[in-house]
Amino acid sequence: MMTCNELAAPVRSILTAARDRSQPDGTPLAVSPRSLPQAIRDAESDGRVPIVAEIKPTSPTTDGRRTDDPVELARAMIAGGATALSVLTEPDHFGGSPEALERVRQAVDVPVLRKDFILREEHLDVVAADLVLVIARFVDDLPGLVTAARDRGFQVLVEVHTREELRAALDAGARFVGINNRDLAALEVDLSTFEHVVGSTGDGGTANGLAAADNLTDRLADVTLVAESGVSTPDDVRRLRGAGADALLVGSAIMDGDVEANTRRLVEAGRPEDGRTDADPKARSTSEQGVDAA
Numbered sequence: 704m705m706t707c708n709e710l711a712a713p714v715r716s717i718l719t720a721a722r723d724r725s726q727p728d729g730t731p732l733a734v735s736p737r738s739l740p741q742a743i744r745d746a747e748s749d750g751r752v753p754i755v756a757e758i759k760p761t762s763p764t765t766d767g768r769r770t771d772d773p774v775e776l777a778r779a780m781i782a783g784g785a786t787a788l789s790v791l792t793e794p795d796h797f798g799g800s801p802e803a804l805e806r807v808r809q810a811v812d813v814p815v816l817r818k819d820f821i822l823r824e825e826h827l828d829v830v831a832a833d834l835v836l837v838i839a840r841f842v843d844d845l846p847g848l849v850t851a852a853r854d855r856g857f858q859v860l861v862e863v864h865t866r867e868e869l870r871a872a873l874d875a876g877a878r879f880v881g882i883n884n885r886d887l888a889a890l891e892v893d894l895s896t897f898e899h900v901v902g903s904t905g906d907g908g909t910a911n912g913l914a915a916a917d918n919l920t921d922r923l924a925d926v927t928l929v930a931e932s933g934v935s936t937p938d939d940v941r942r943l944r945g946a947g948a949d950a951l952l953v954g955s956a957i958m959d960g961d962v963e964a965n966t967r968r969l970v971e972a973g974r975p976e977d978g979r980t981d982a983d984p985k986a987r988s989t990s991e992q993g994v995d996a997a
């Protein structure tokens with residue numbers, strides 16, 4: 704885990720607030736999750752790039768705040784072809800709420816990710832969701848928290864930013880890994896983070912020397928990989944799909960302007976009408992589909 708003074712000031716403030724937020728002292732939740740891998744396969748089978756669209760009213764790196772009803776935003780994202788949704792539940796820095804997630808999850812039938820700063824087991828019991836985010840860098844006992852979340856029925860998306868954190872996530876048994884292109888120390892985005900962390904050169908998923916040496920890339924074979932942050936154009940989508948992303952999590956570029964049109968533009972980035980197709984429709988997803996069909 705990083706020490707606090709290596710983090711950007713807003714992130715330190717978010718973590719302090721998360722530690723102090725009052726938690727329910729009721730019984731652990733039991734959730735029946737909607738499957739993200741199934742939703743991804745459904746999207747791919749009808750030619751949609753799997754996009755996880757994020758309802759993020761504001762953030763430390765965003766100007767202004769969107770005050771629309773989250774359910775209206777969710778419906779627009781679904782109309783634009785989103786495969787799954789992510790809903791911020793952090794109130795103080797992102798304008799989110801557990802109630803917003805609850806209402807959105809009732810209104811749609813795709814998987815919904817709870818985006819928050821979950822540090823301890825009791826933080827899991829605030830609201831039911833299909834997936835829950837756990838940020839490797841902030842958690843002391845990652846295997847313990849991943850197990851606690853999975854025991855409640857959640858699919859657990861473990862967020863990482865480095866290969867070291869990726870190793871910790873895999874060692875903790877993560878089946879869903881989010882690679883955050885945003886550095887929480889500087890709050891800067893660099894899309895090559897994804898390529899570096901998964902050991903892809905970005906030209907079709909070739910393992911580099913480092914990856915071959917530590918065997919990490921092989922361990923990703925049955926992990927669902929989500930590229931997070933900084934995706935704004937169809938070219939970004941194609942680049943990250945080519946590097947092996949099963950899905951892309953997009954917030955700002957969808958929330959800024961016409962949500963439905965913004966979503967559709969990214970969802971359709973793999974279409975031949977664009978004059979191109981995905982650089983590498985992953986060997987892995989093809990074989991997964993083959994297994995499922997068999």
Ligand SMILES: O=P(O)(O)OC[C@@H](O)[C@@H](O)c1c[nH]c2ccccc12
Pocket residue numbers: 757759818819820862883931932933934952953954955956
């Ligand atoms: O708005 P962007 O750049 O598309 O990023 C979305 C998402 O990845 C980002 O909101 C995020 C990634 N990890 C987080 C952890 C907590 C809160 C928010 C986040």
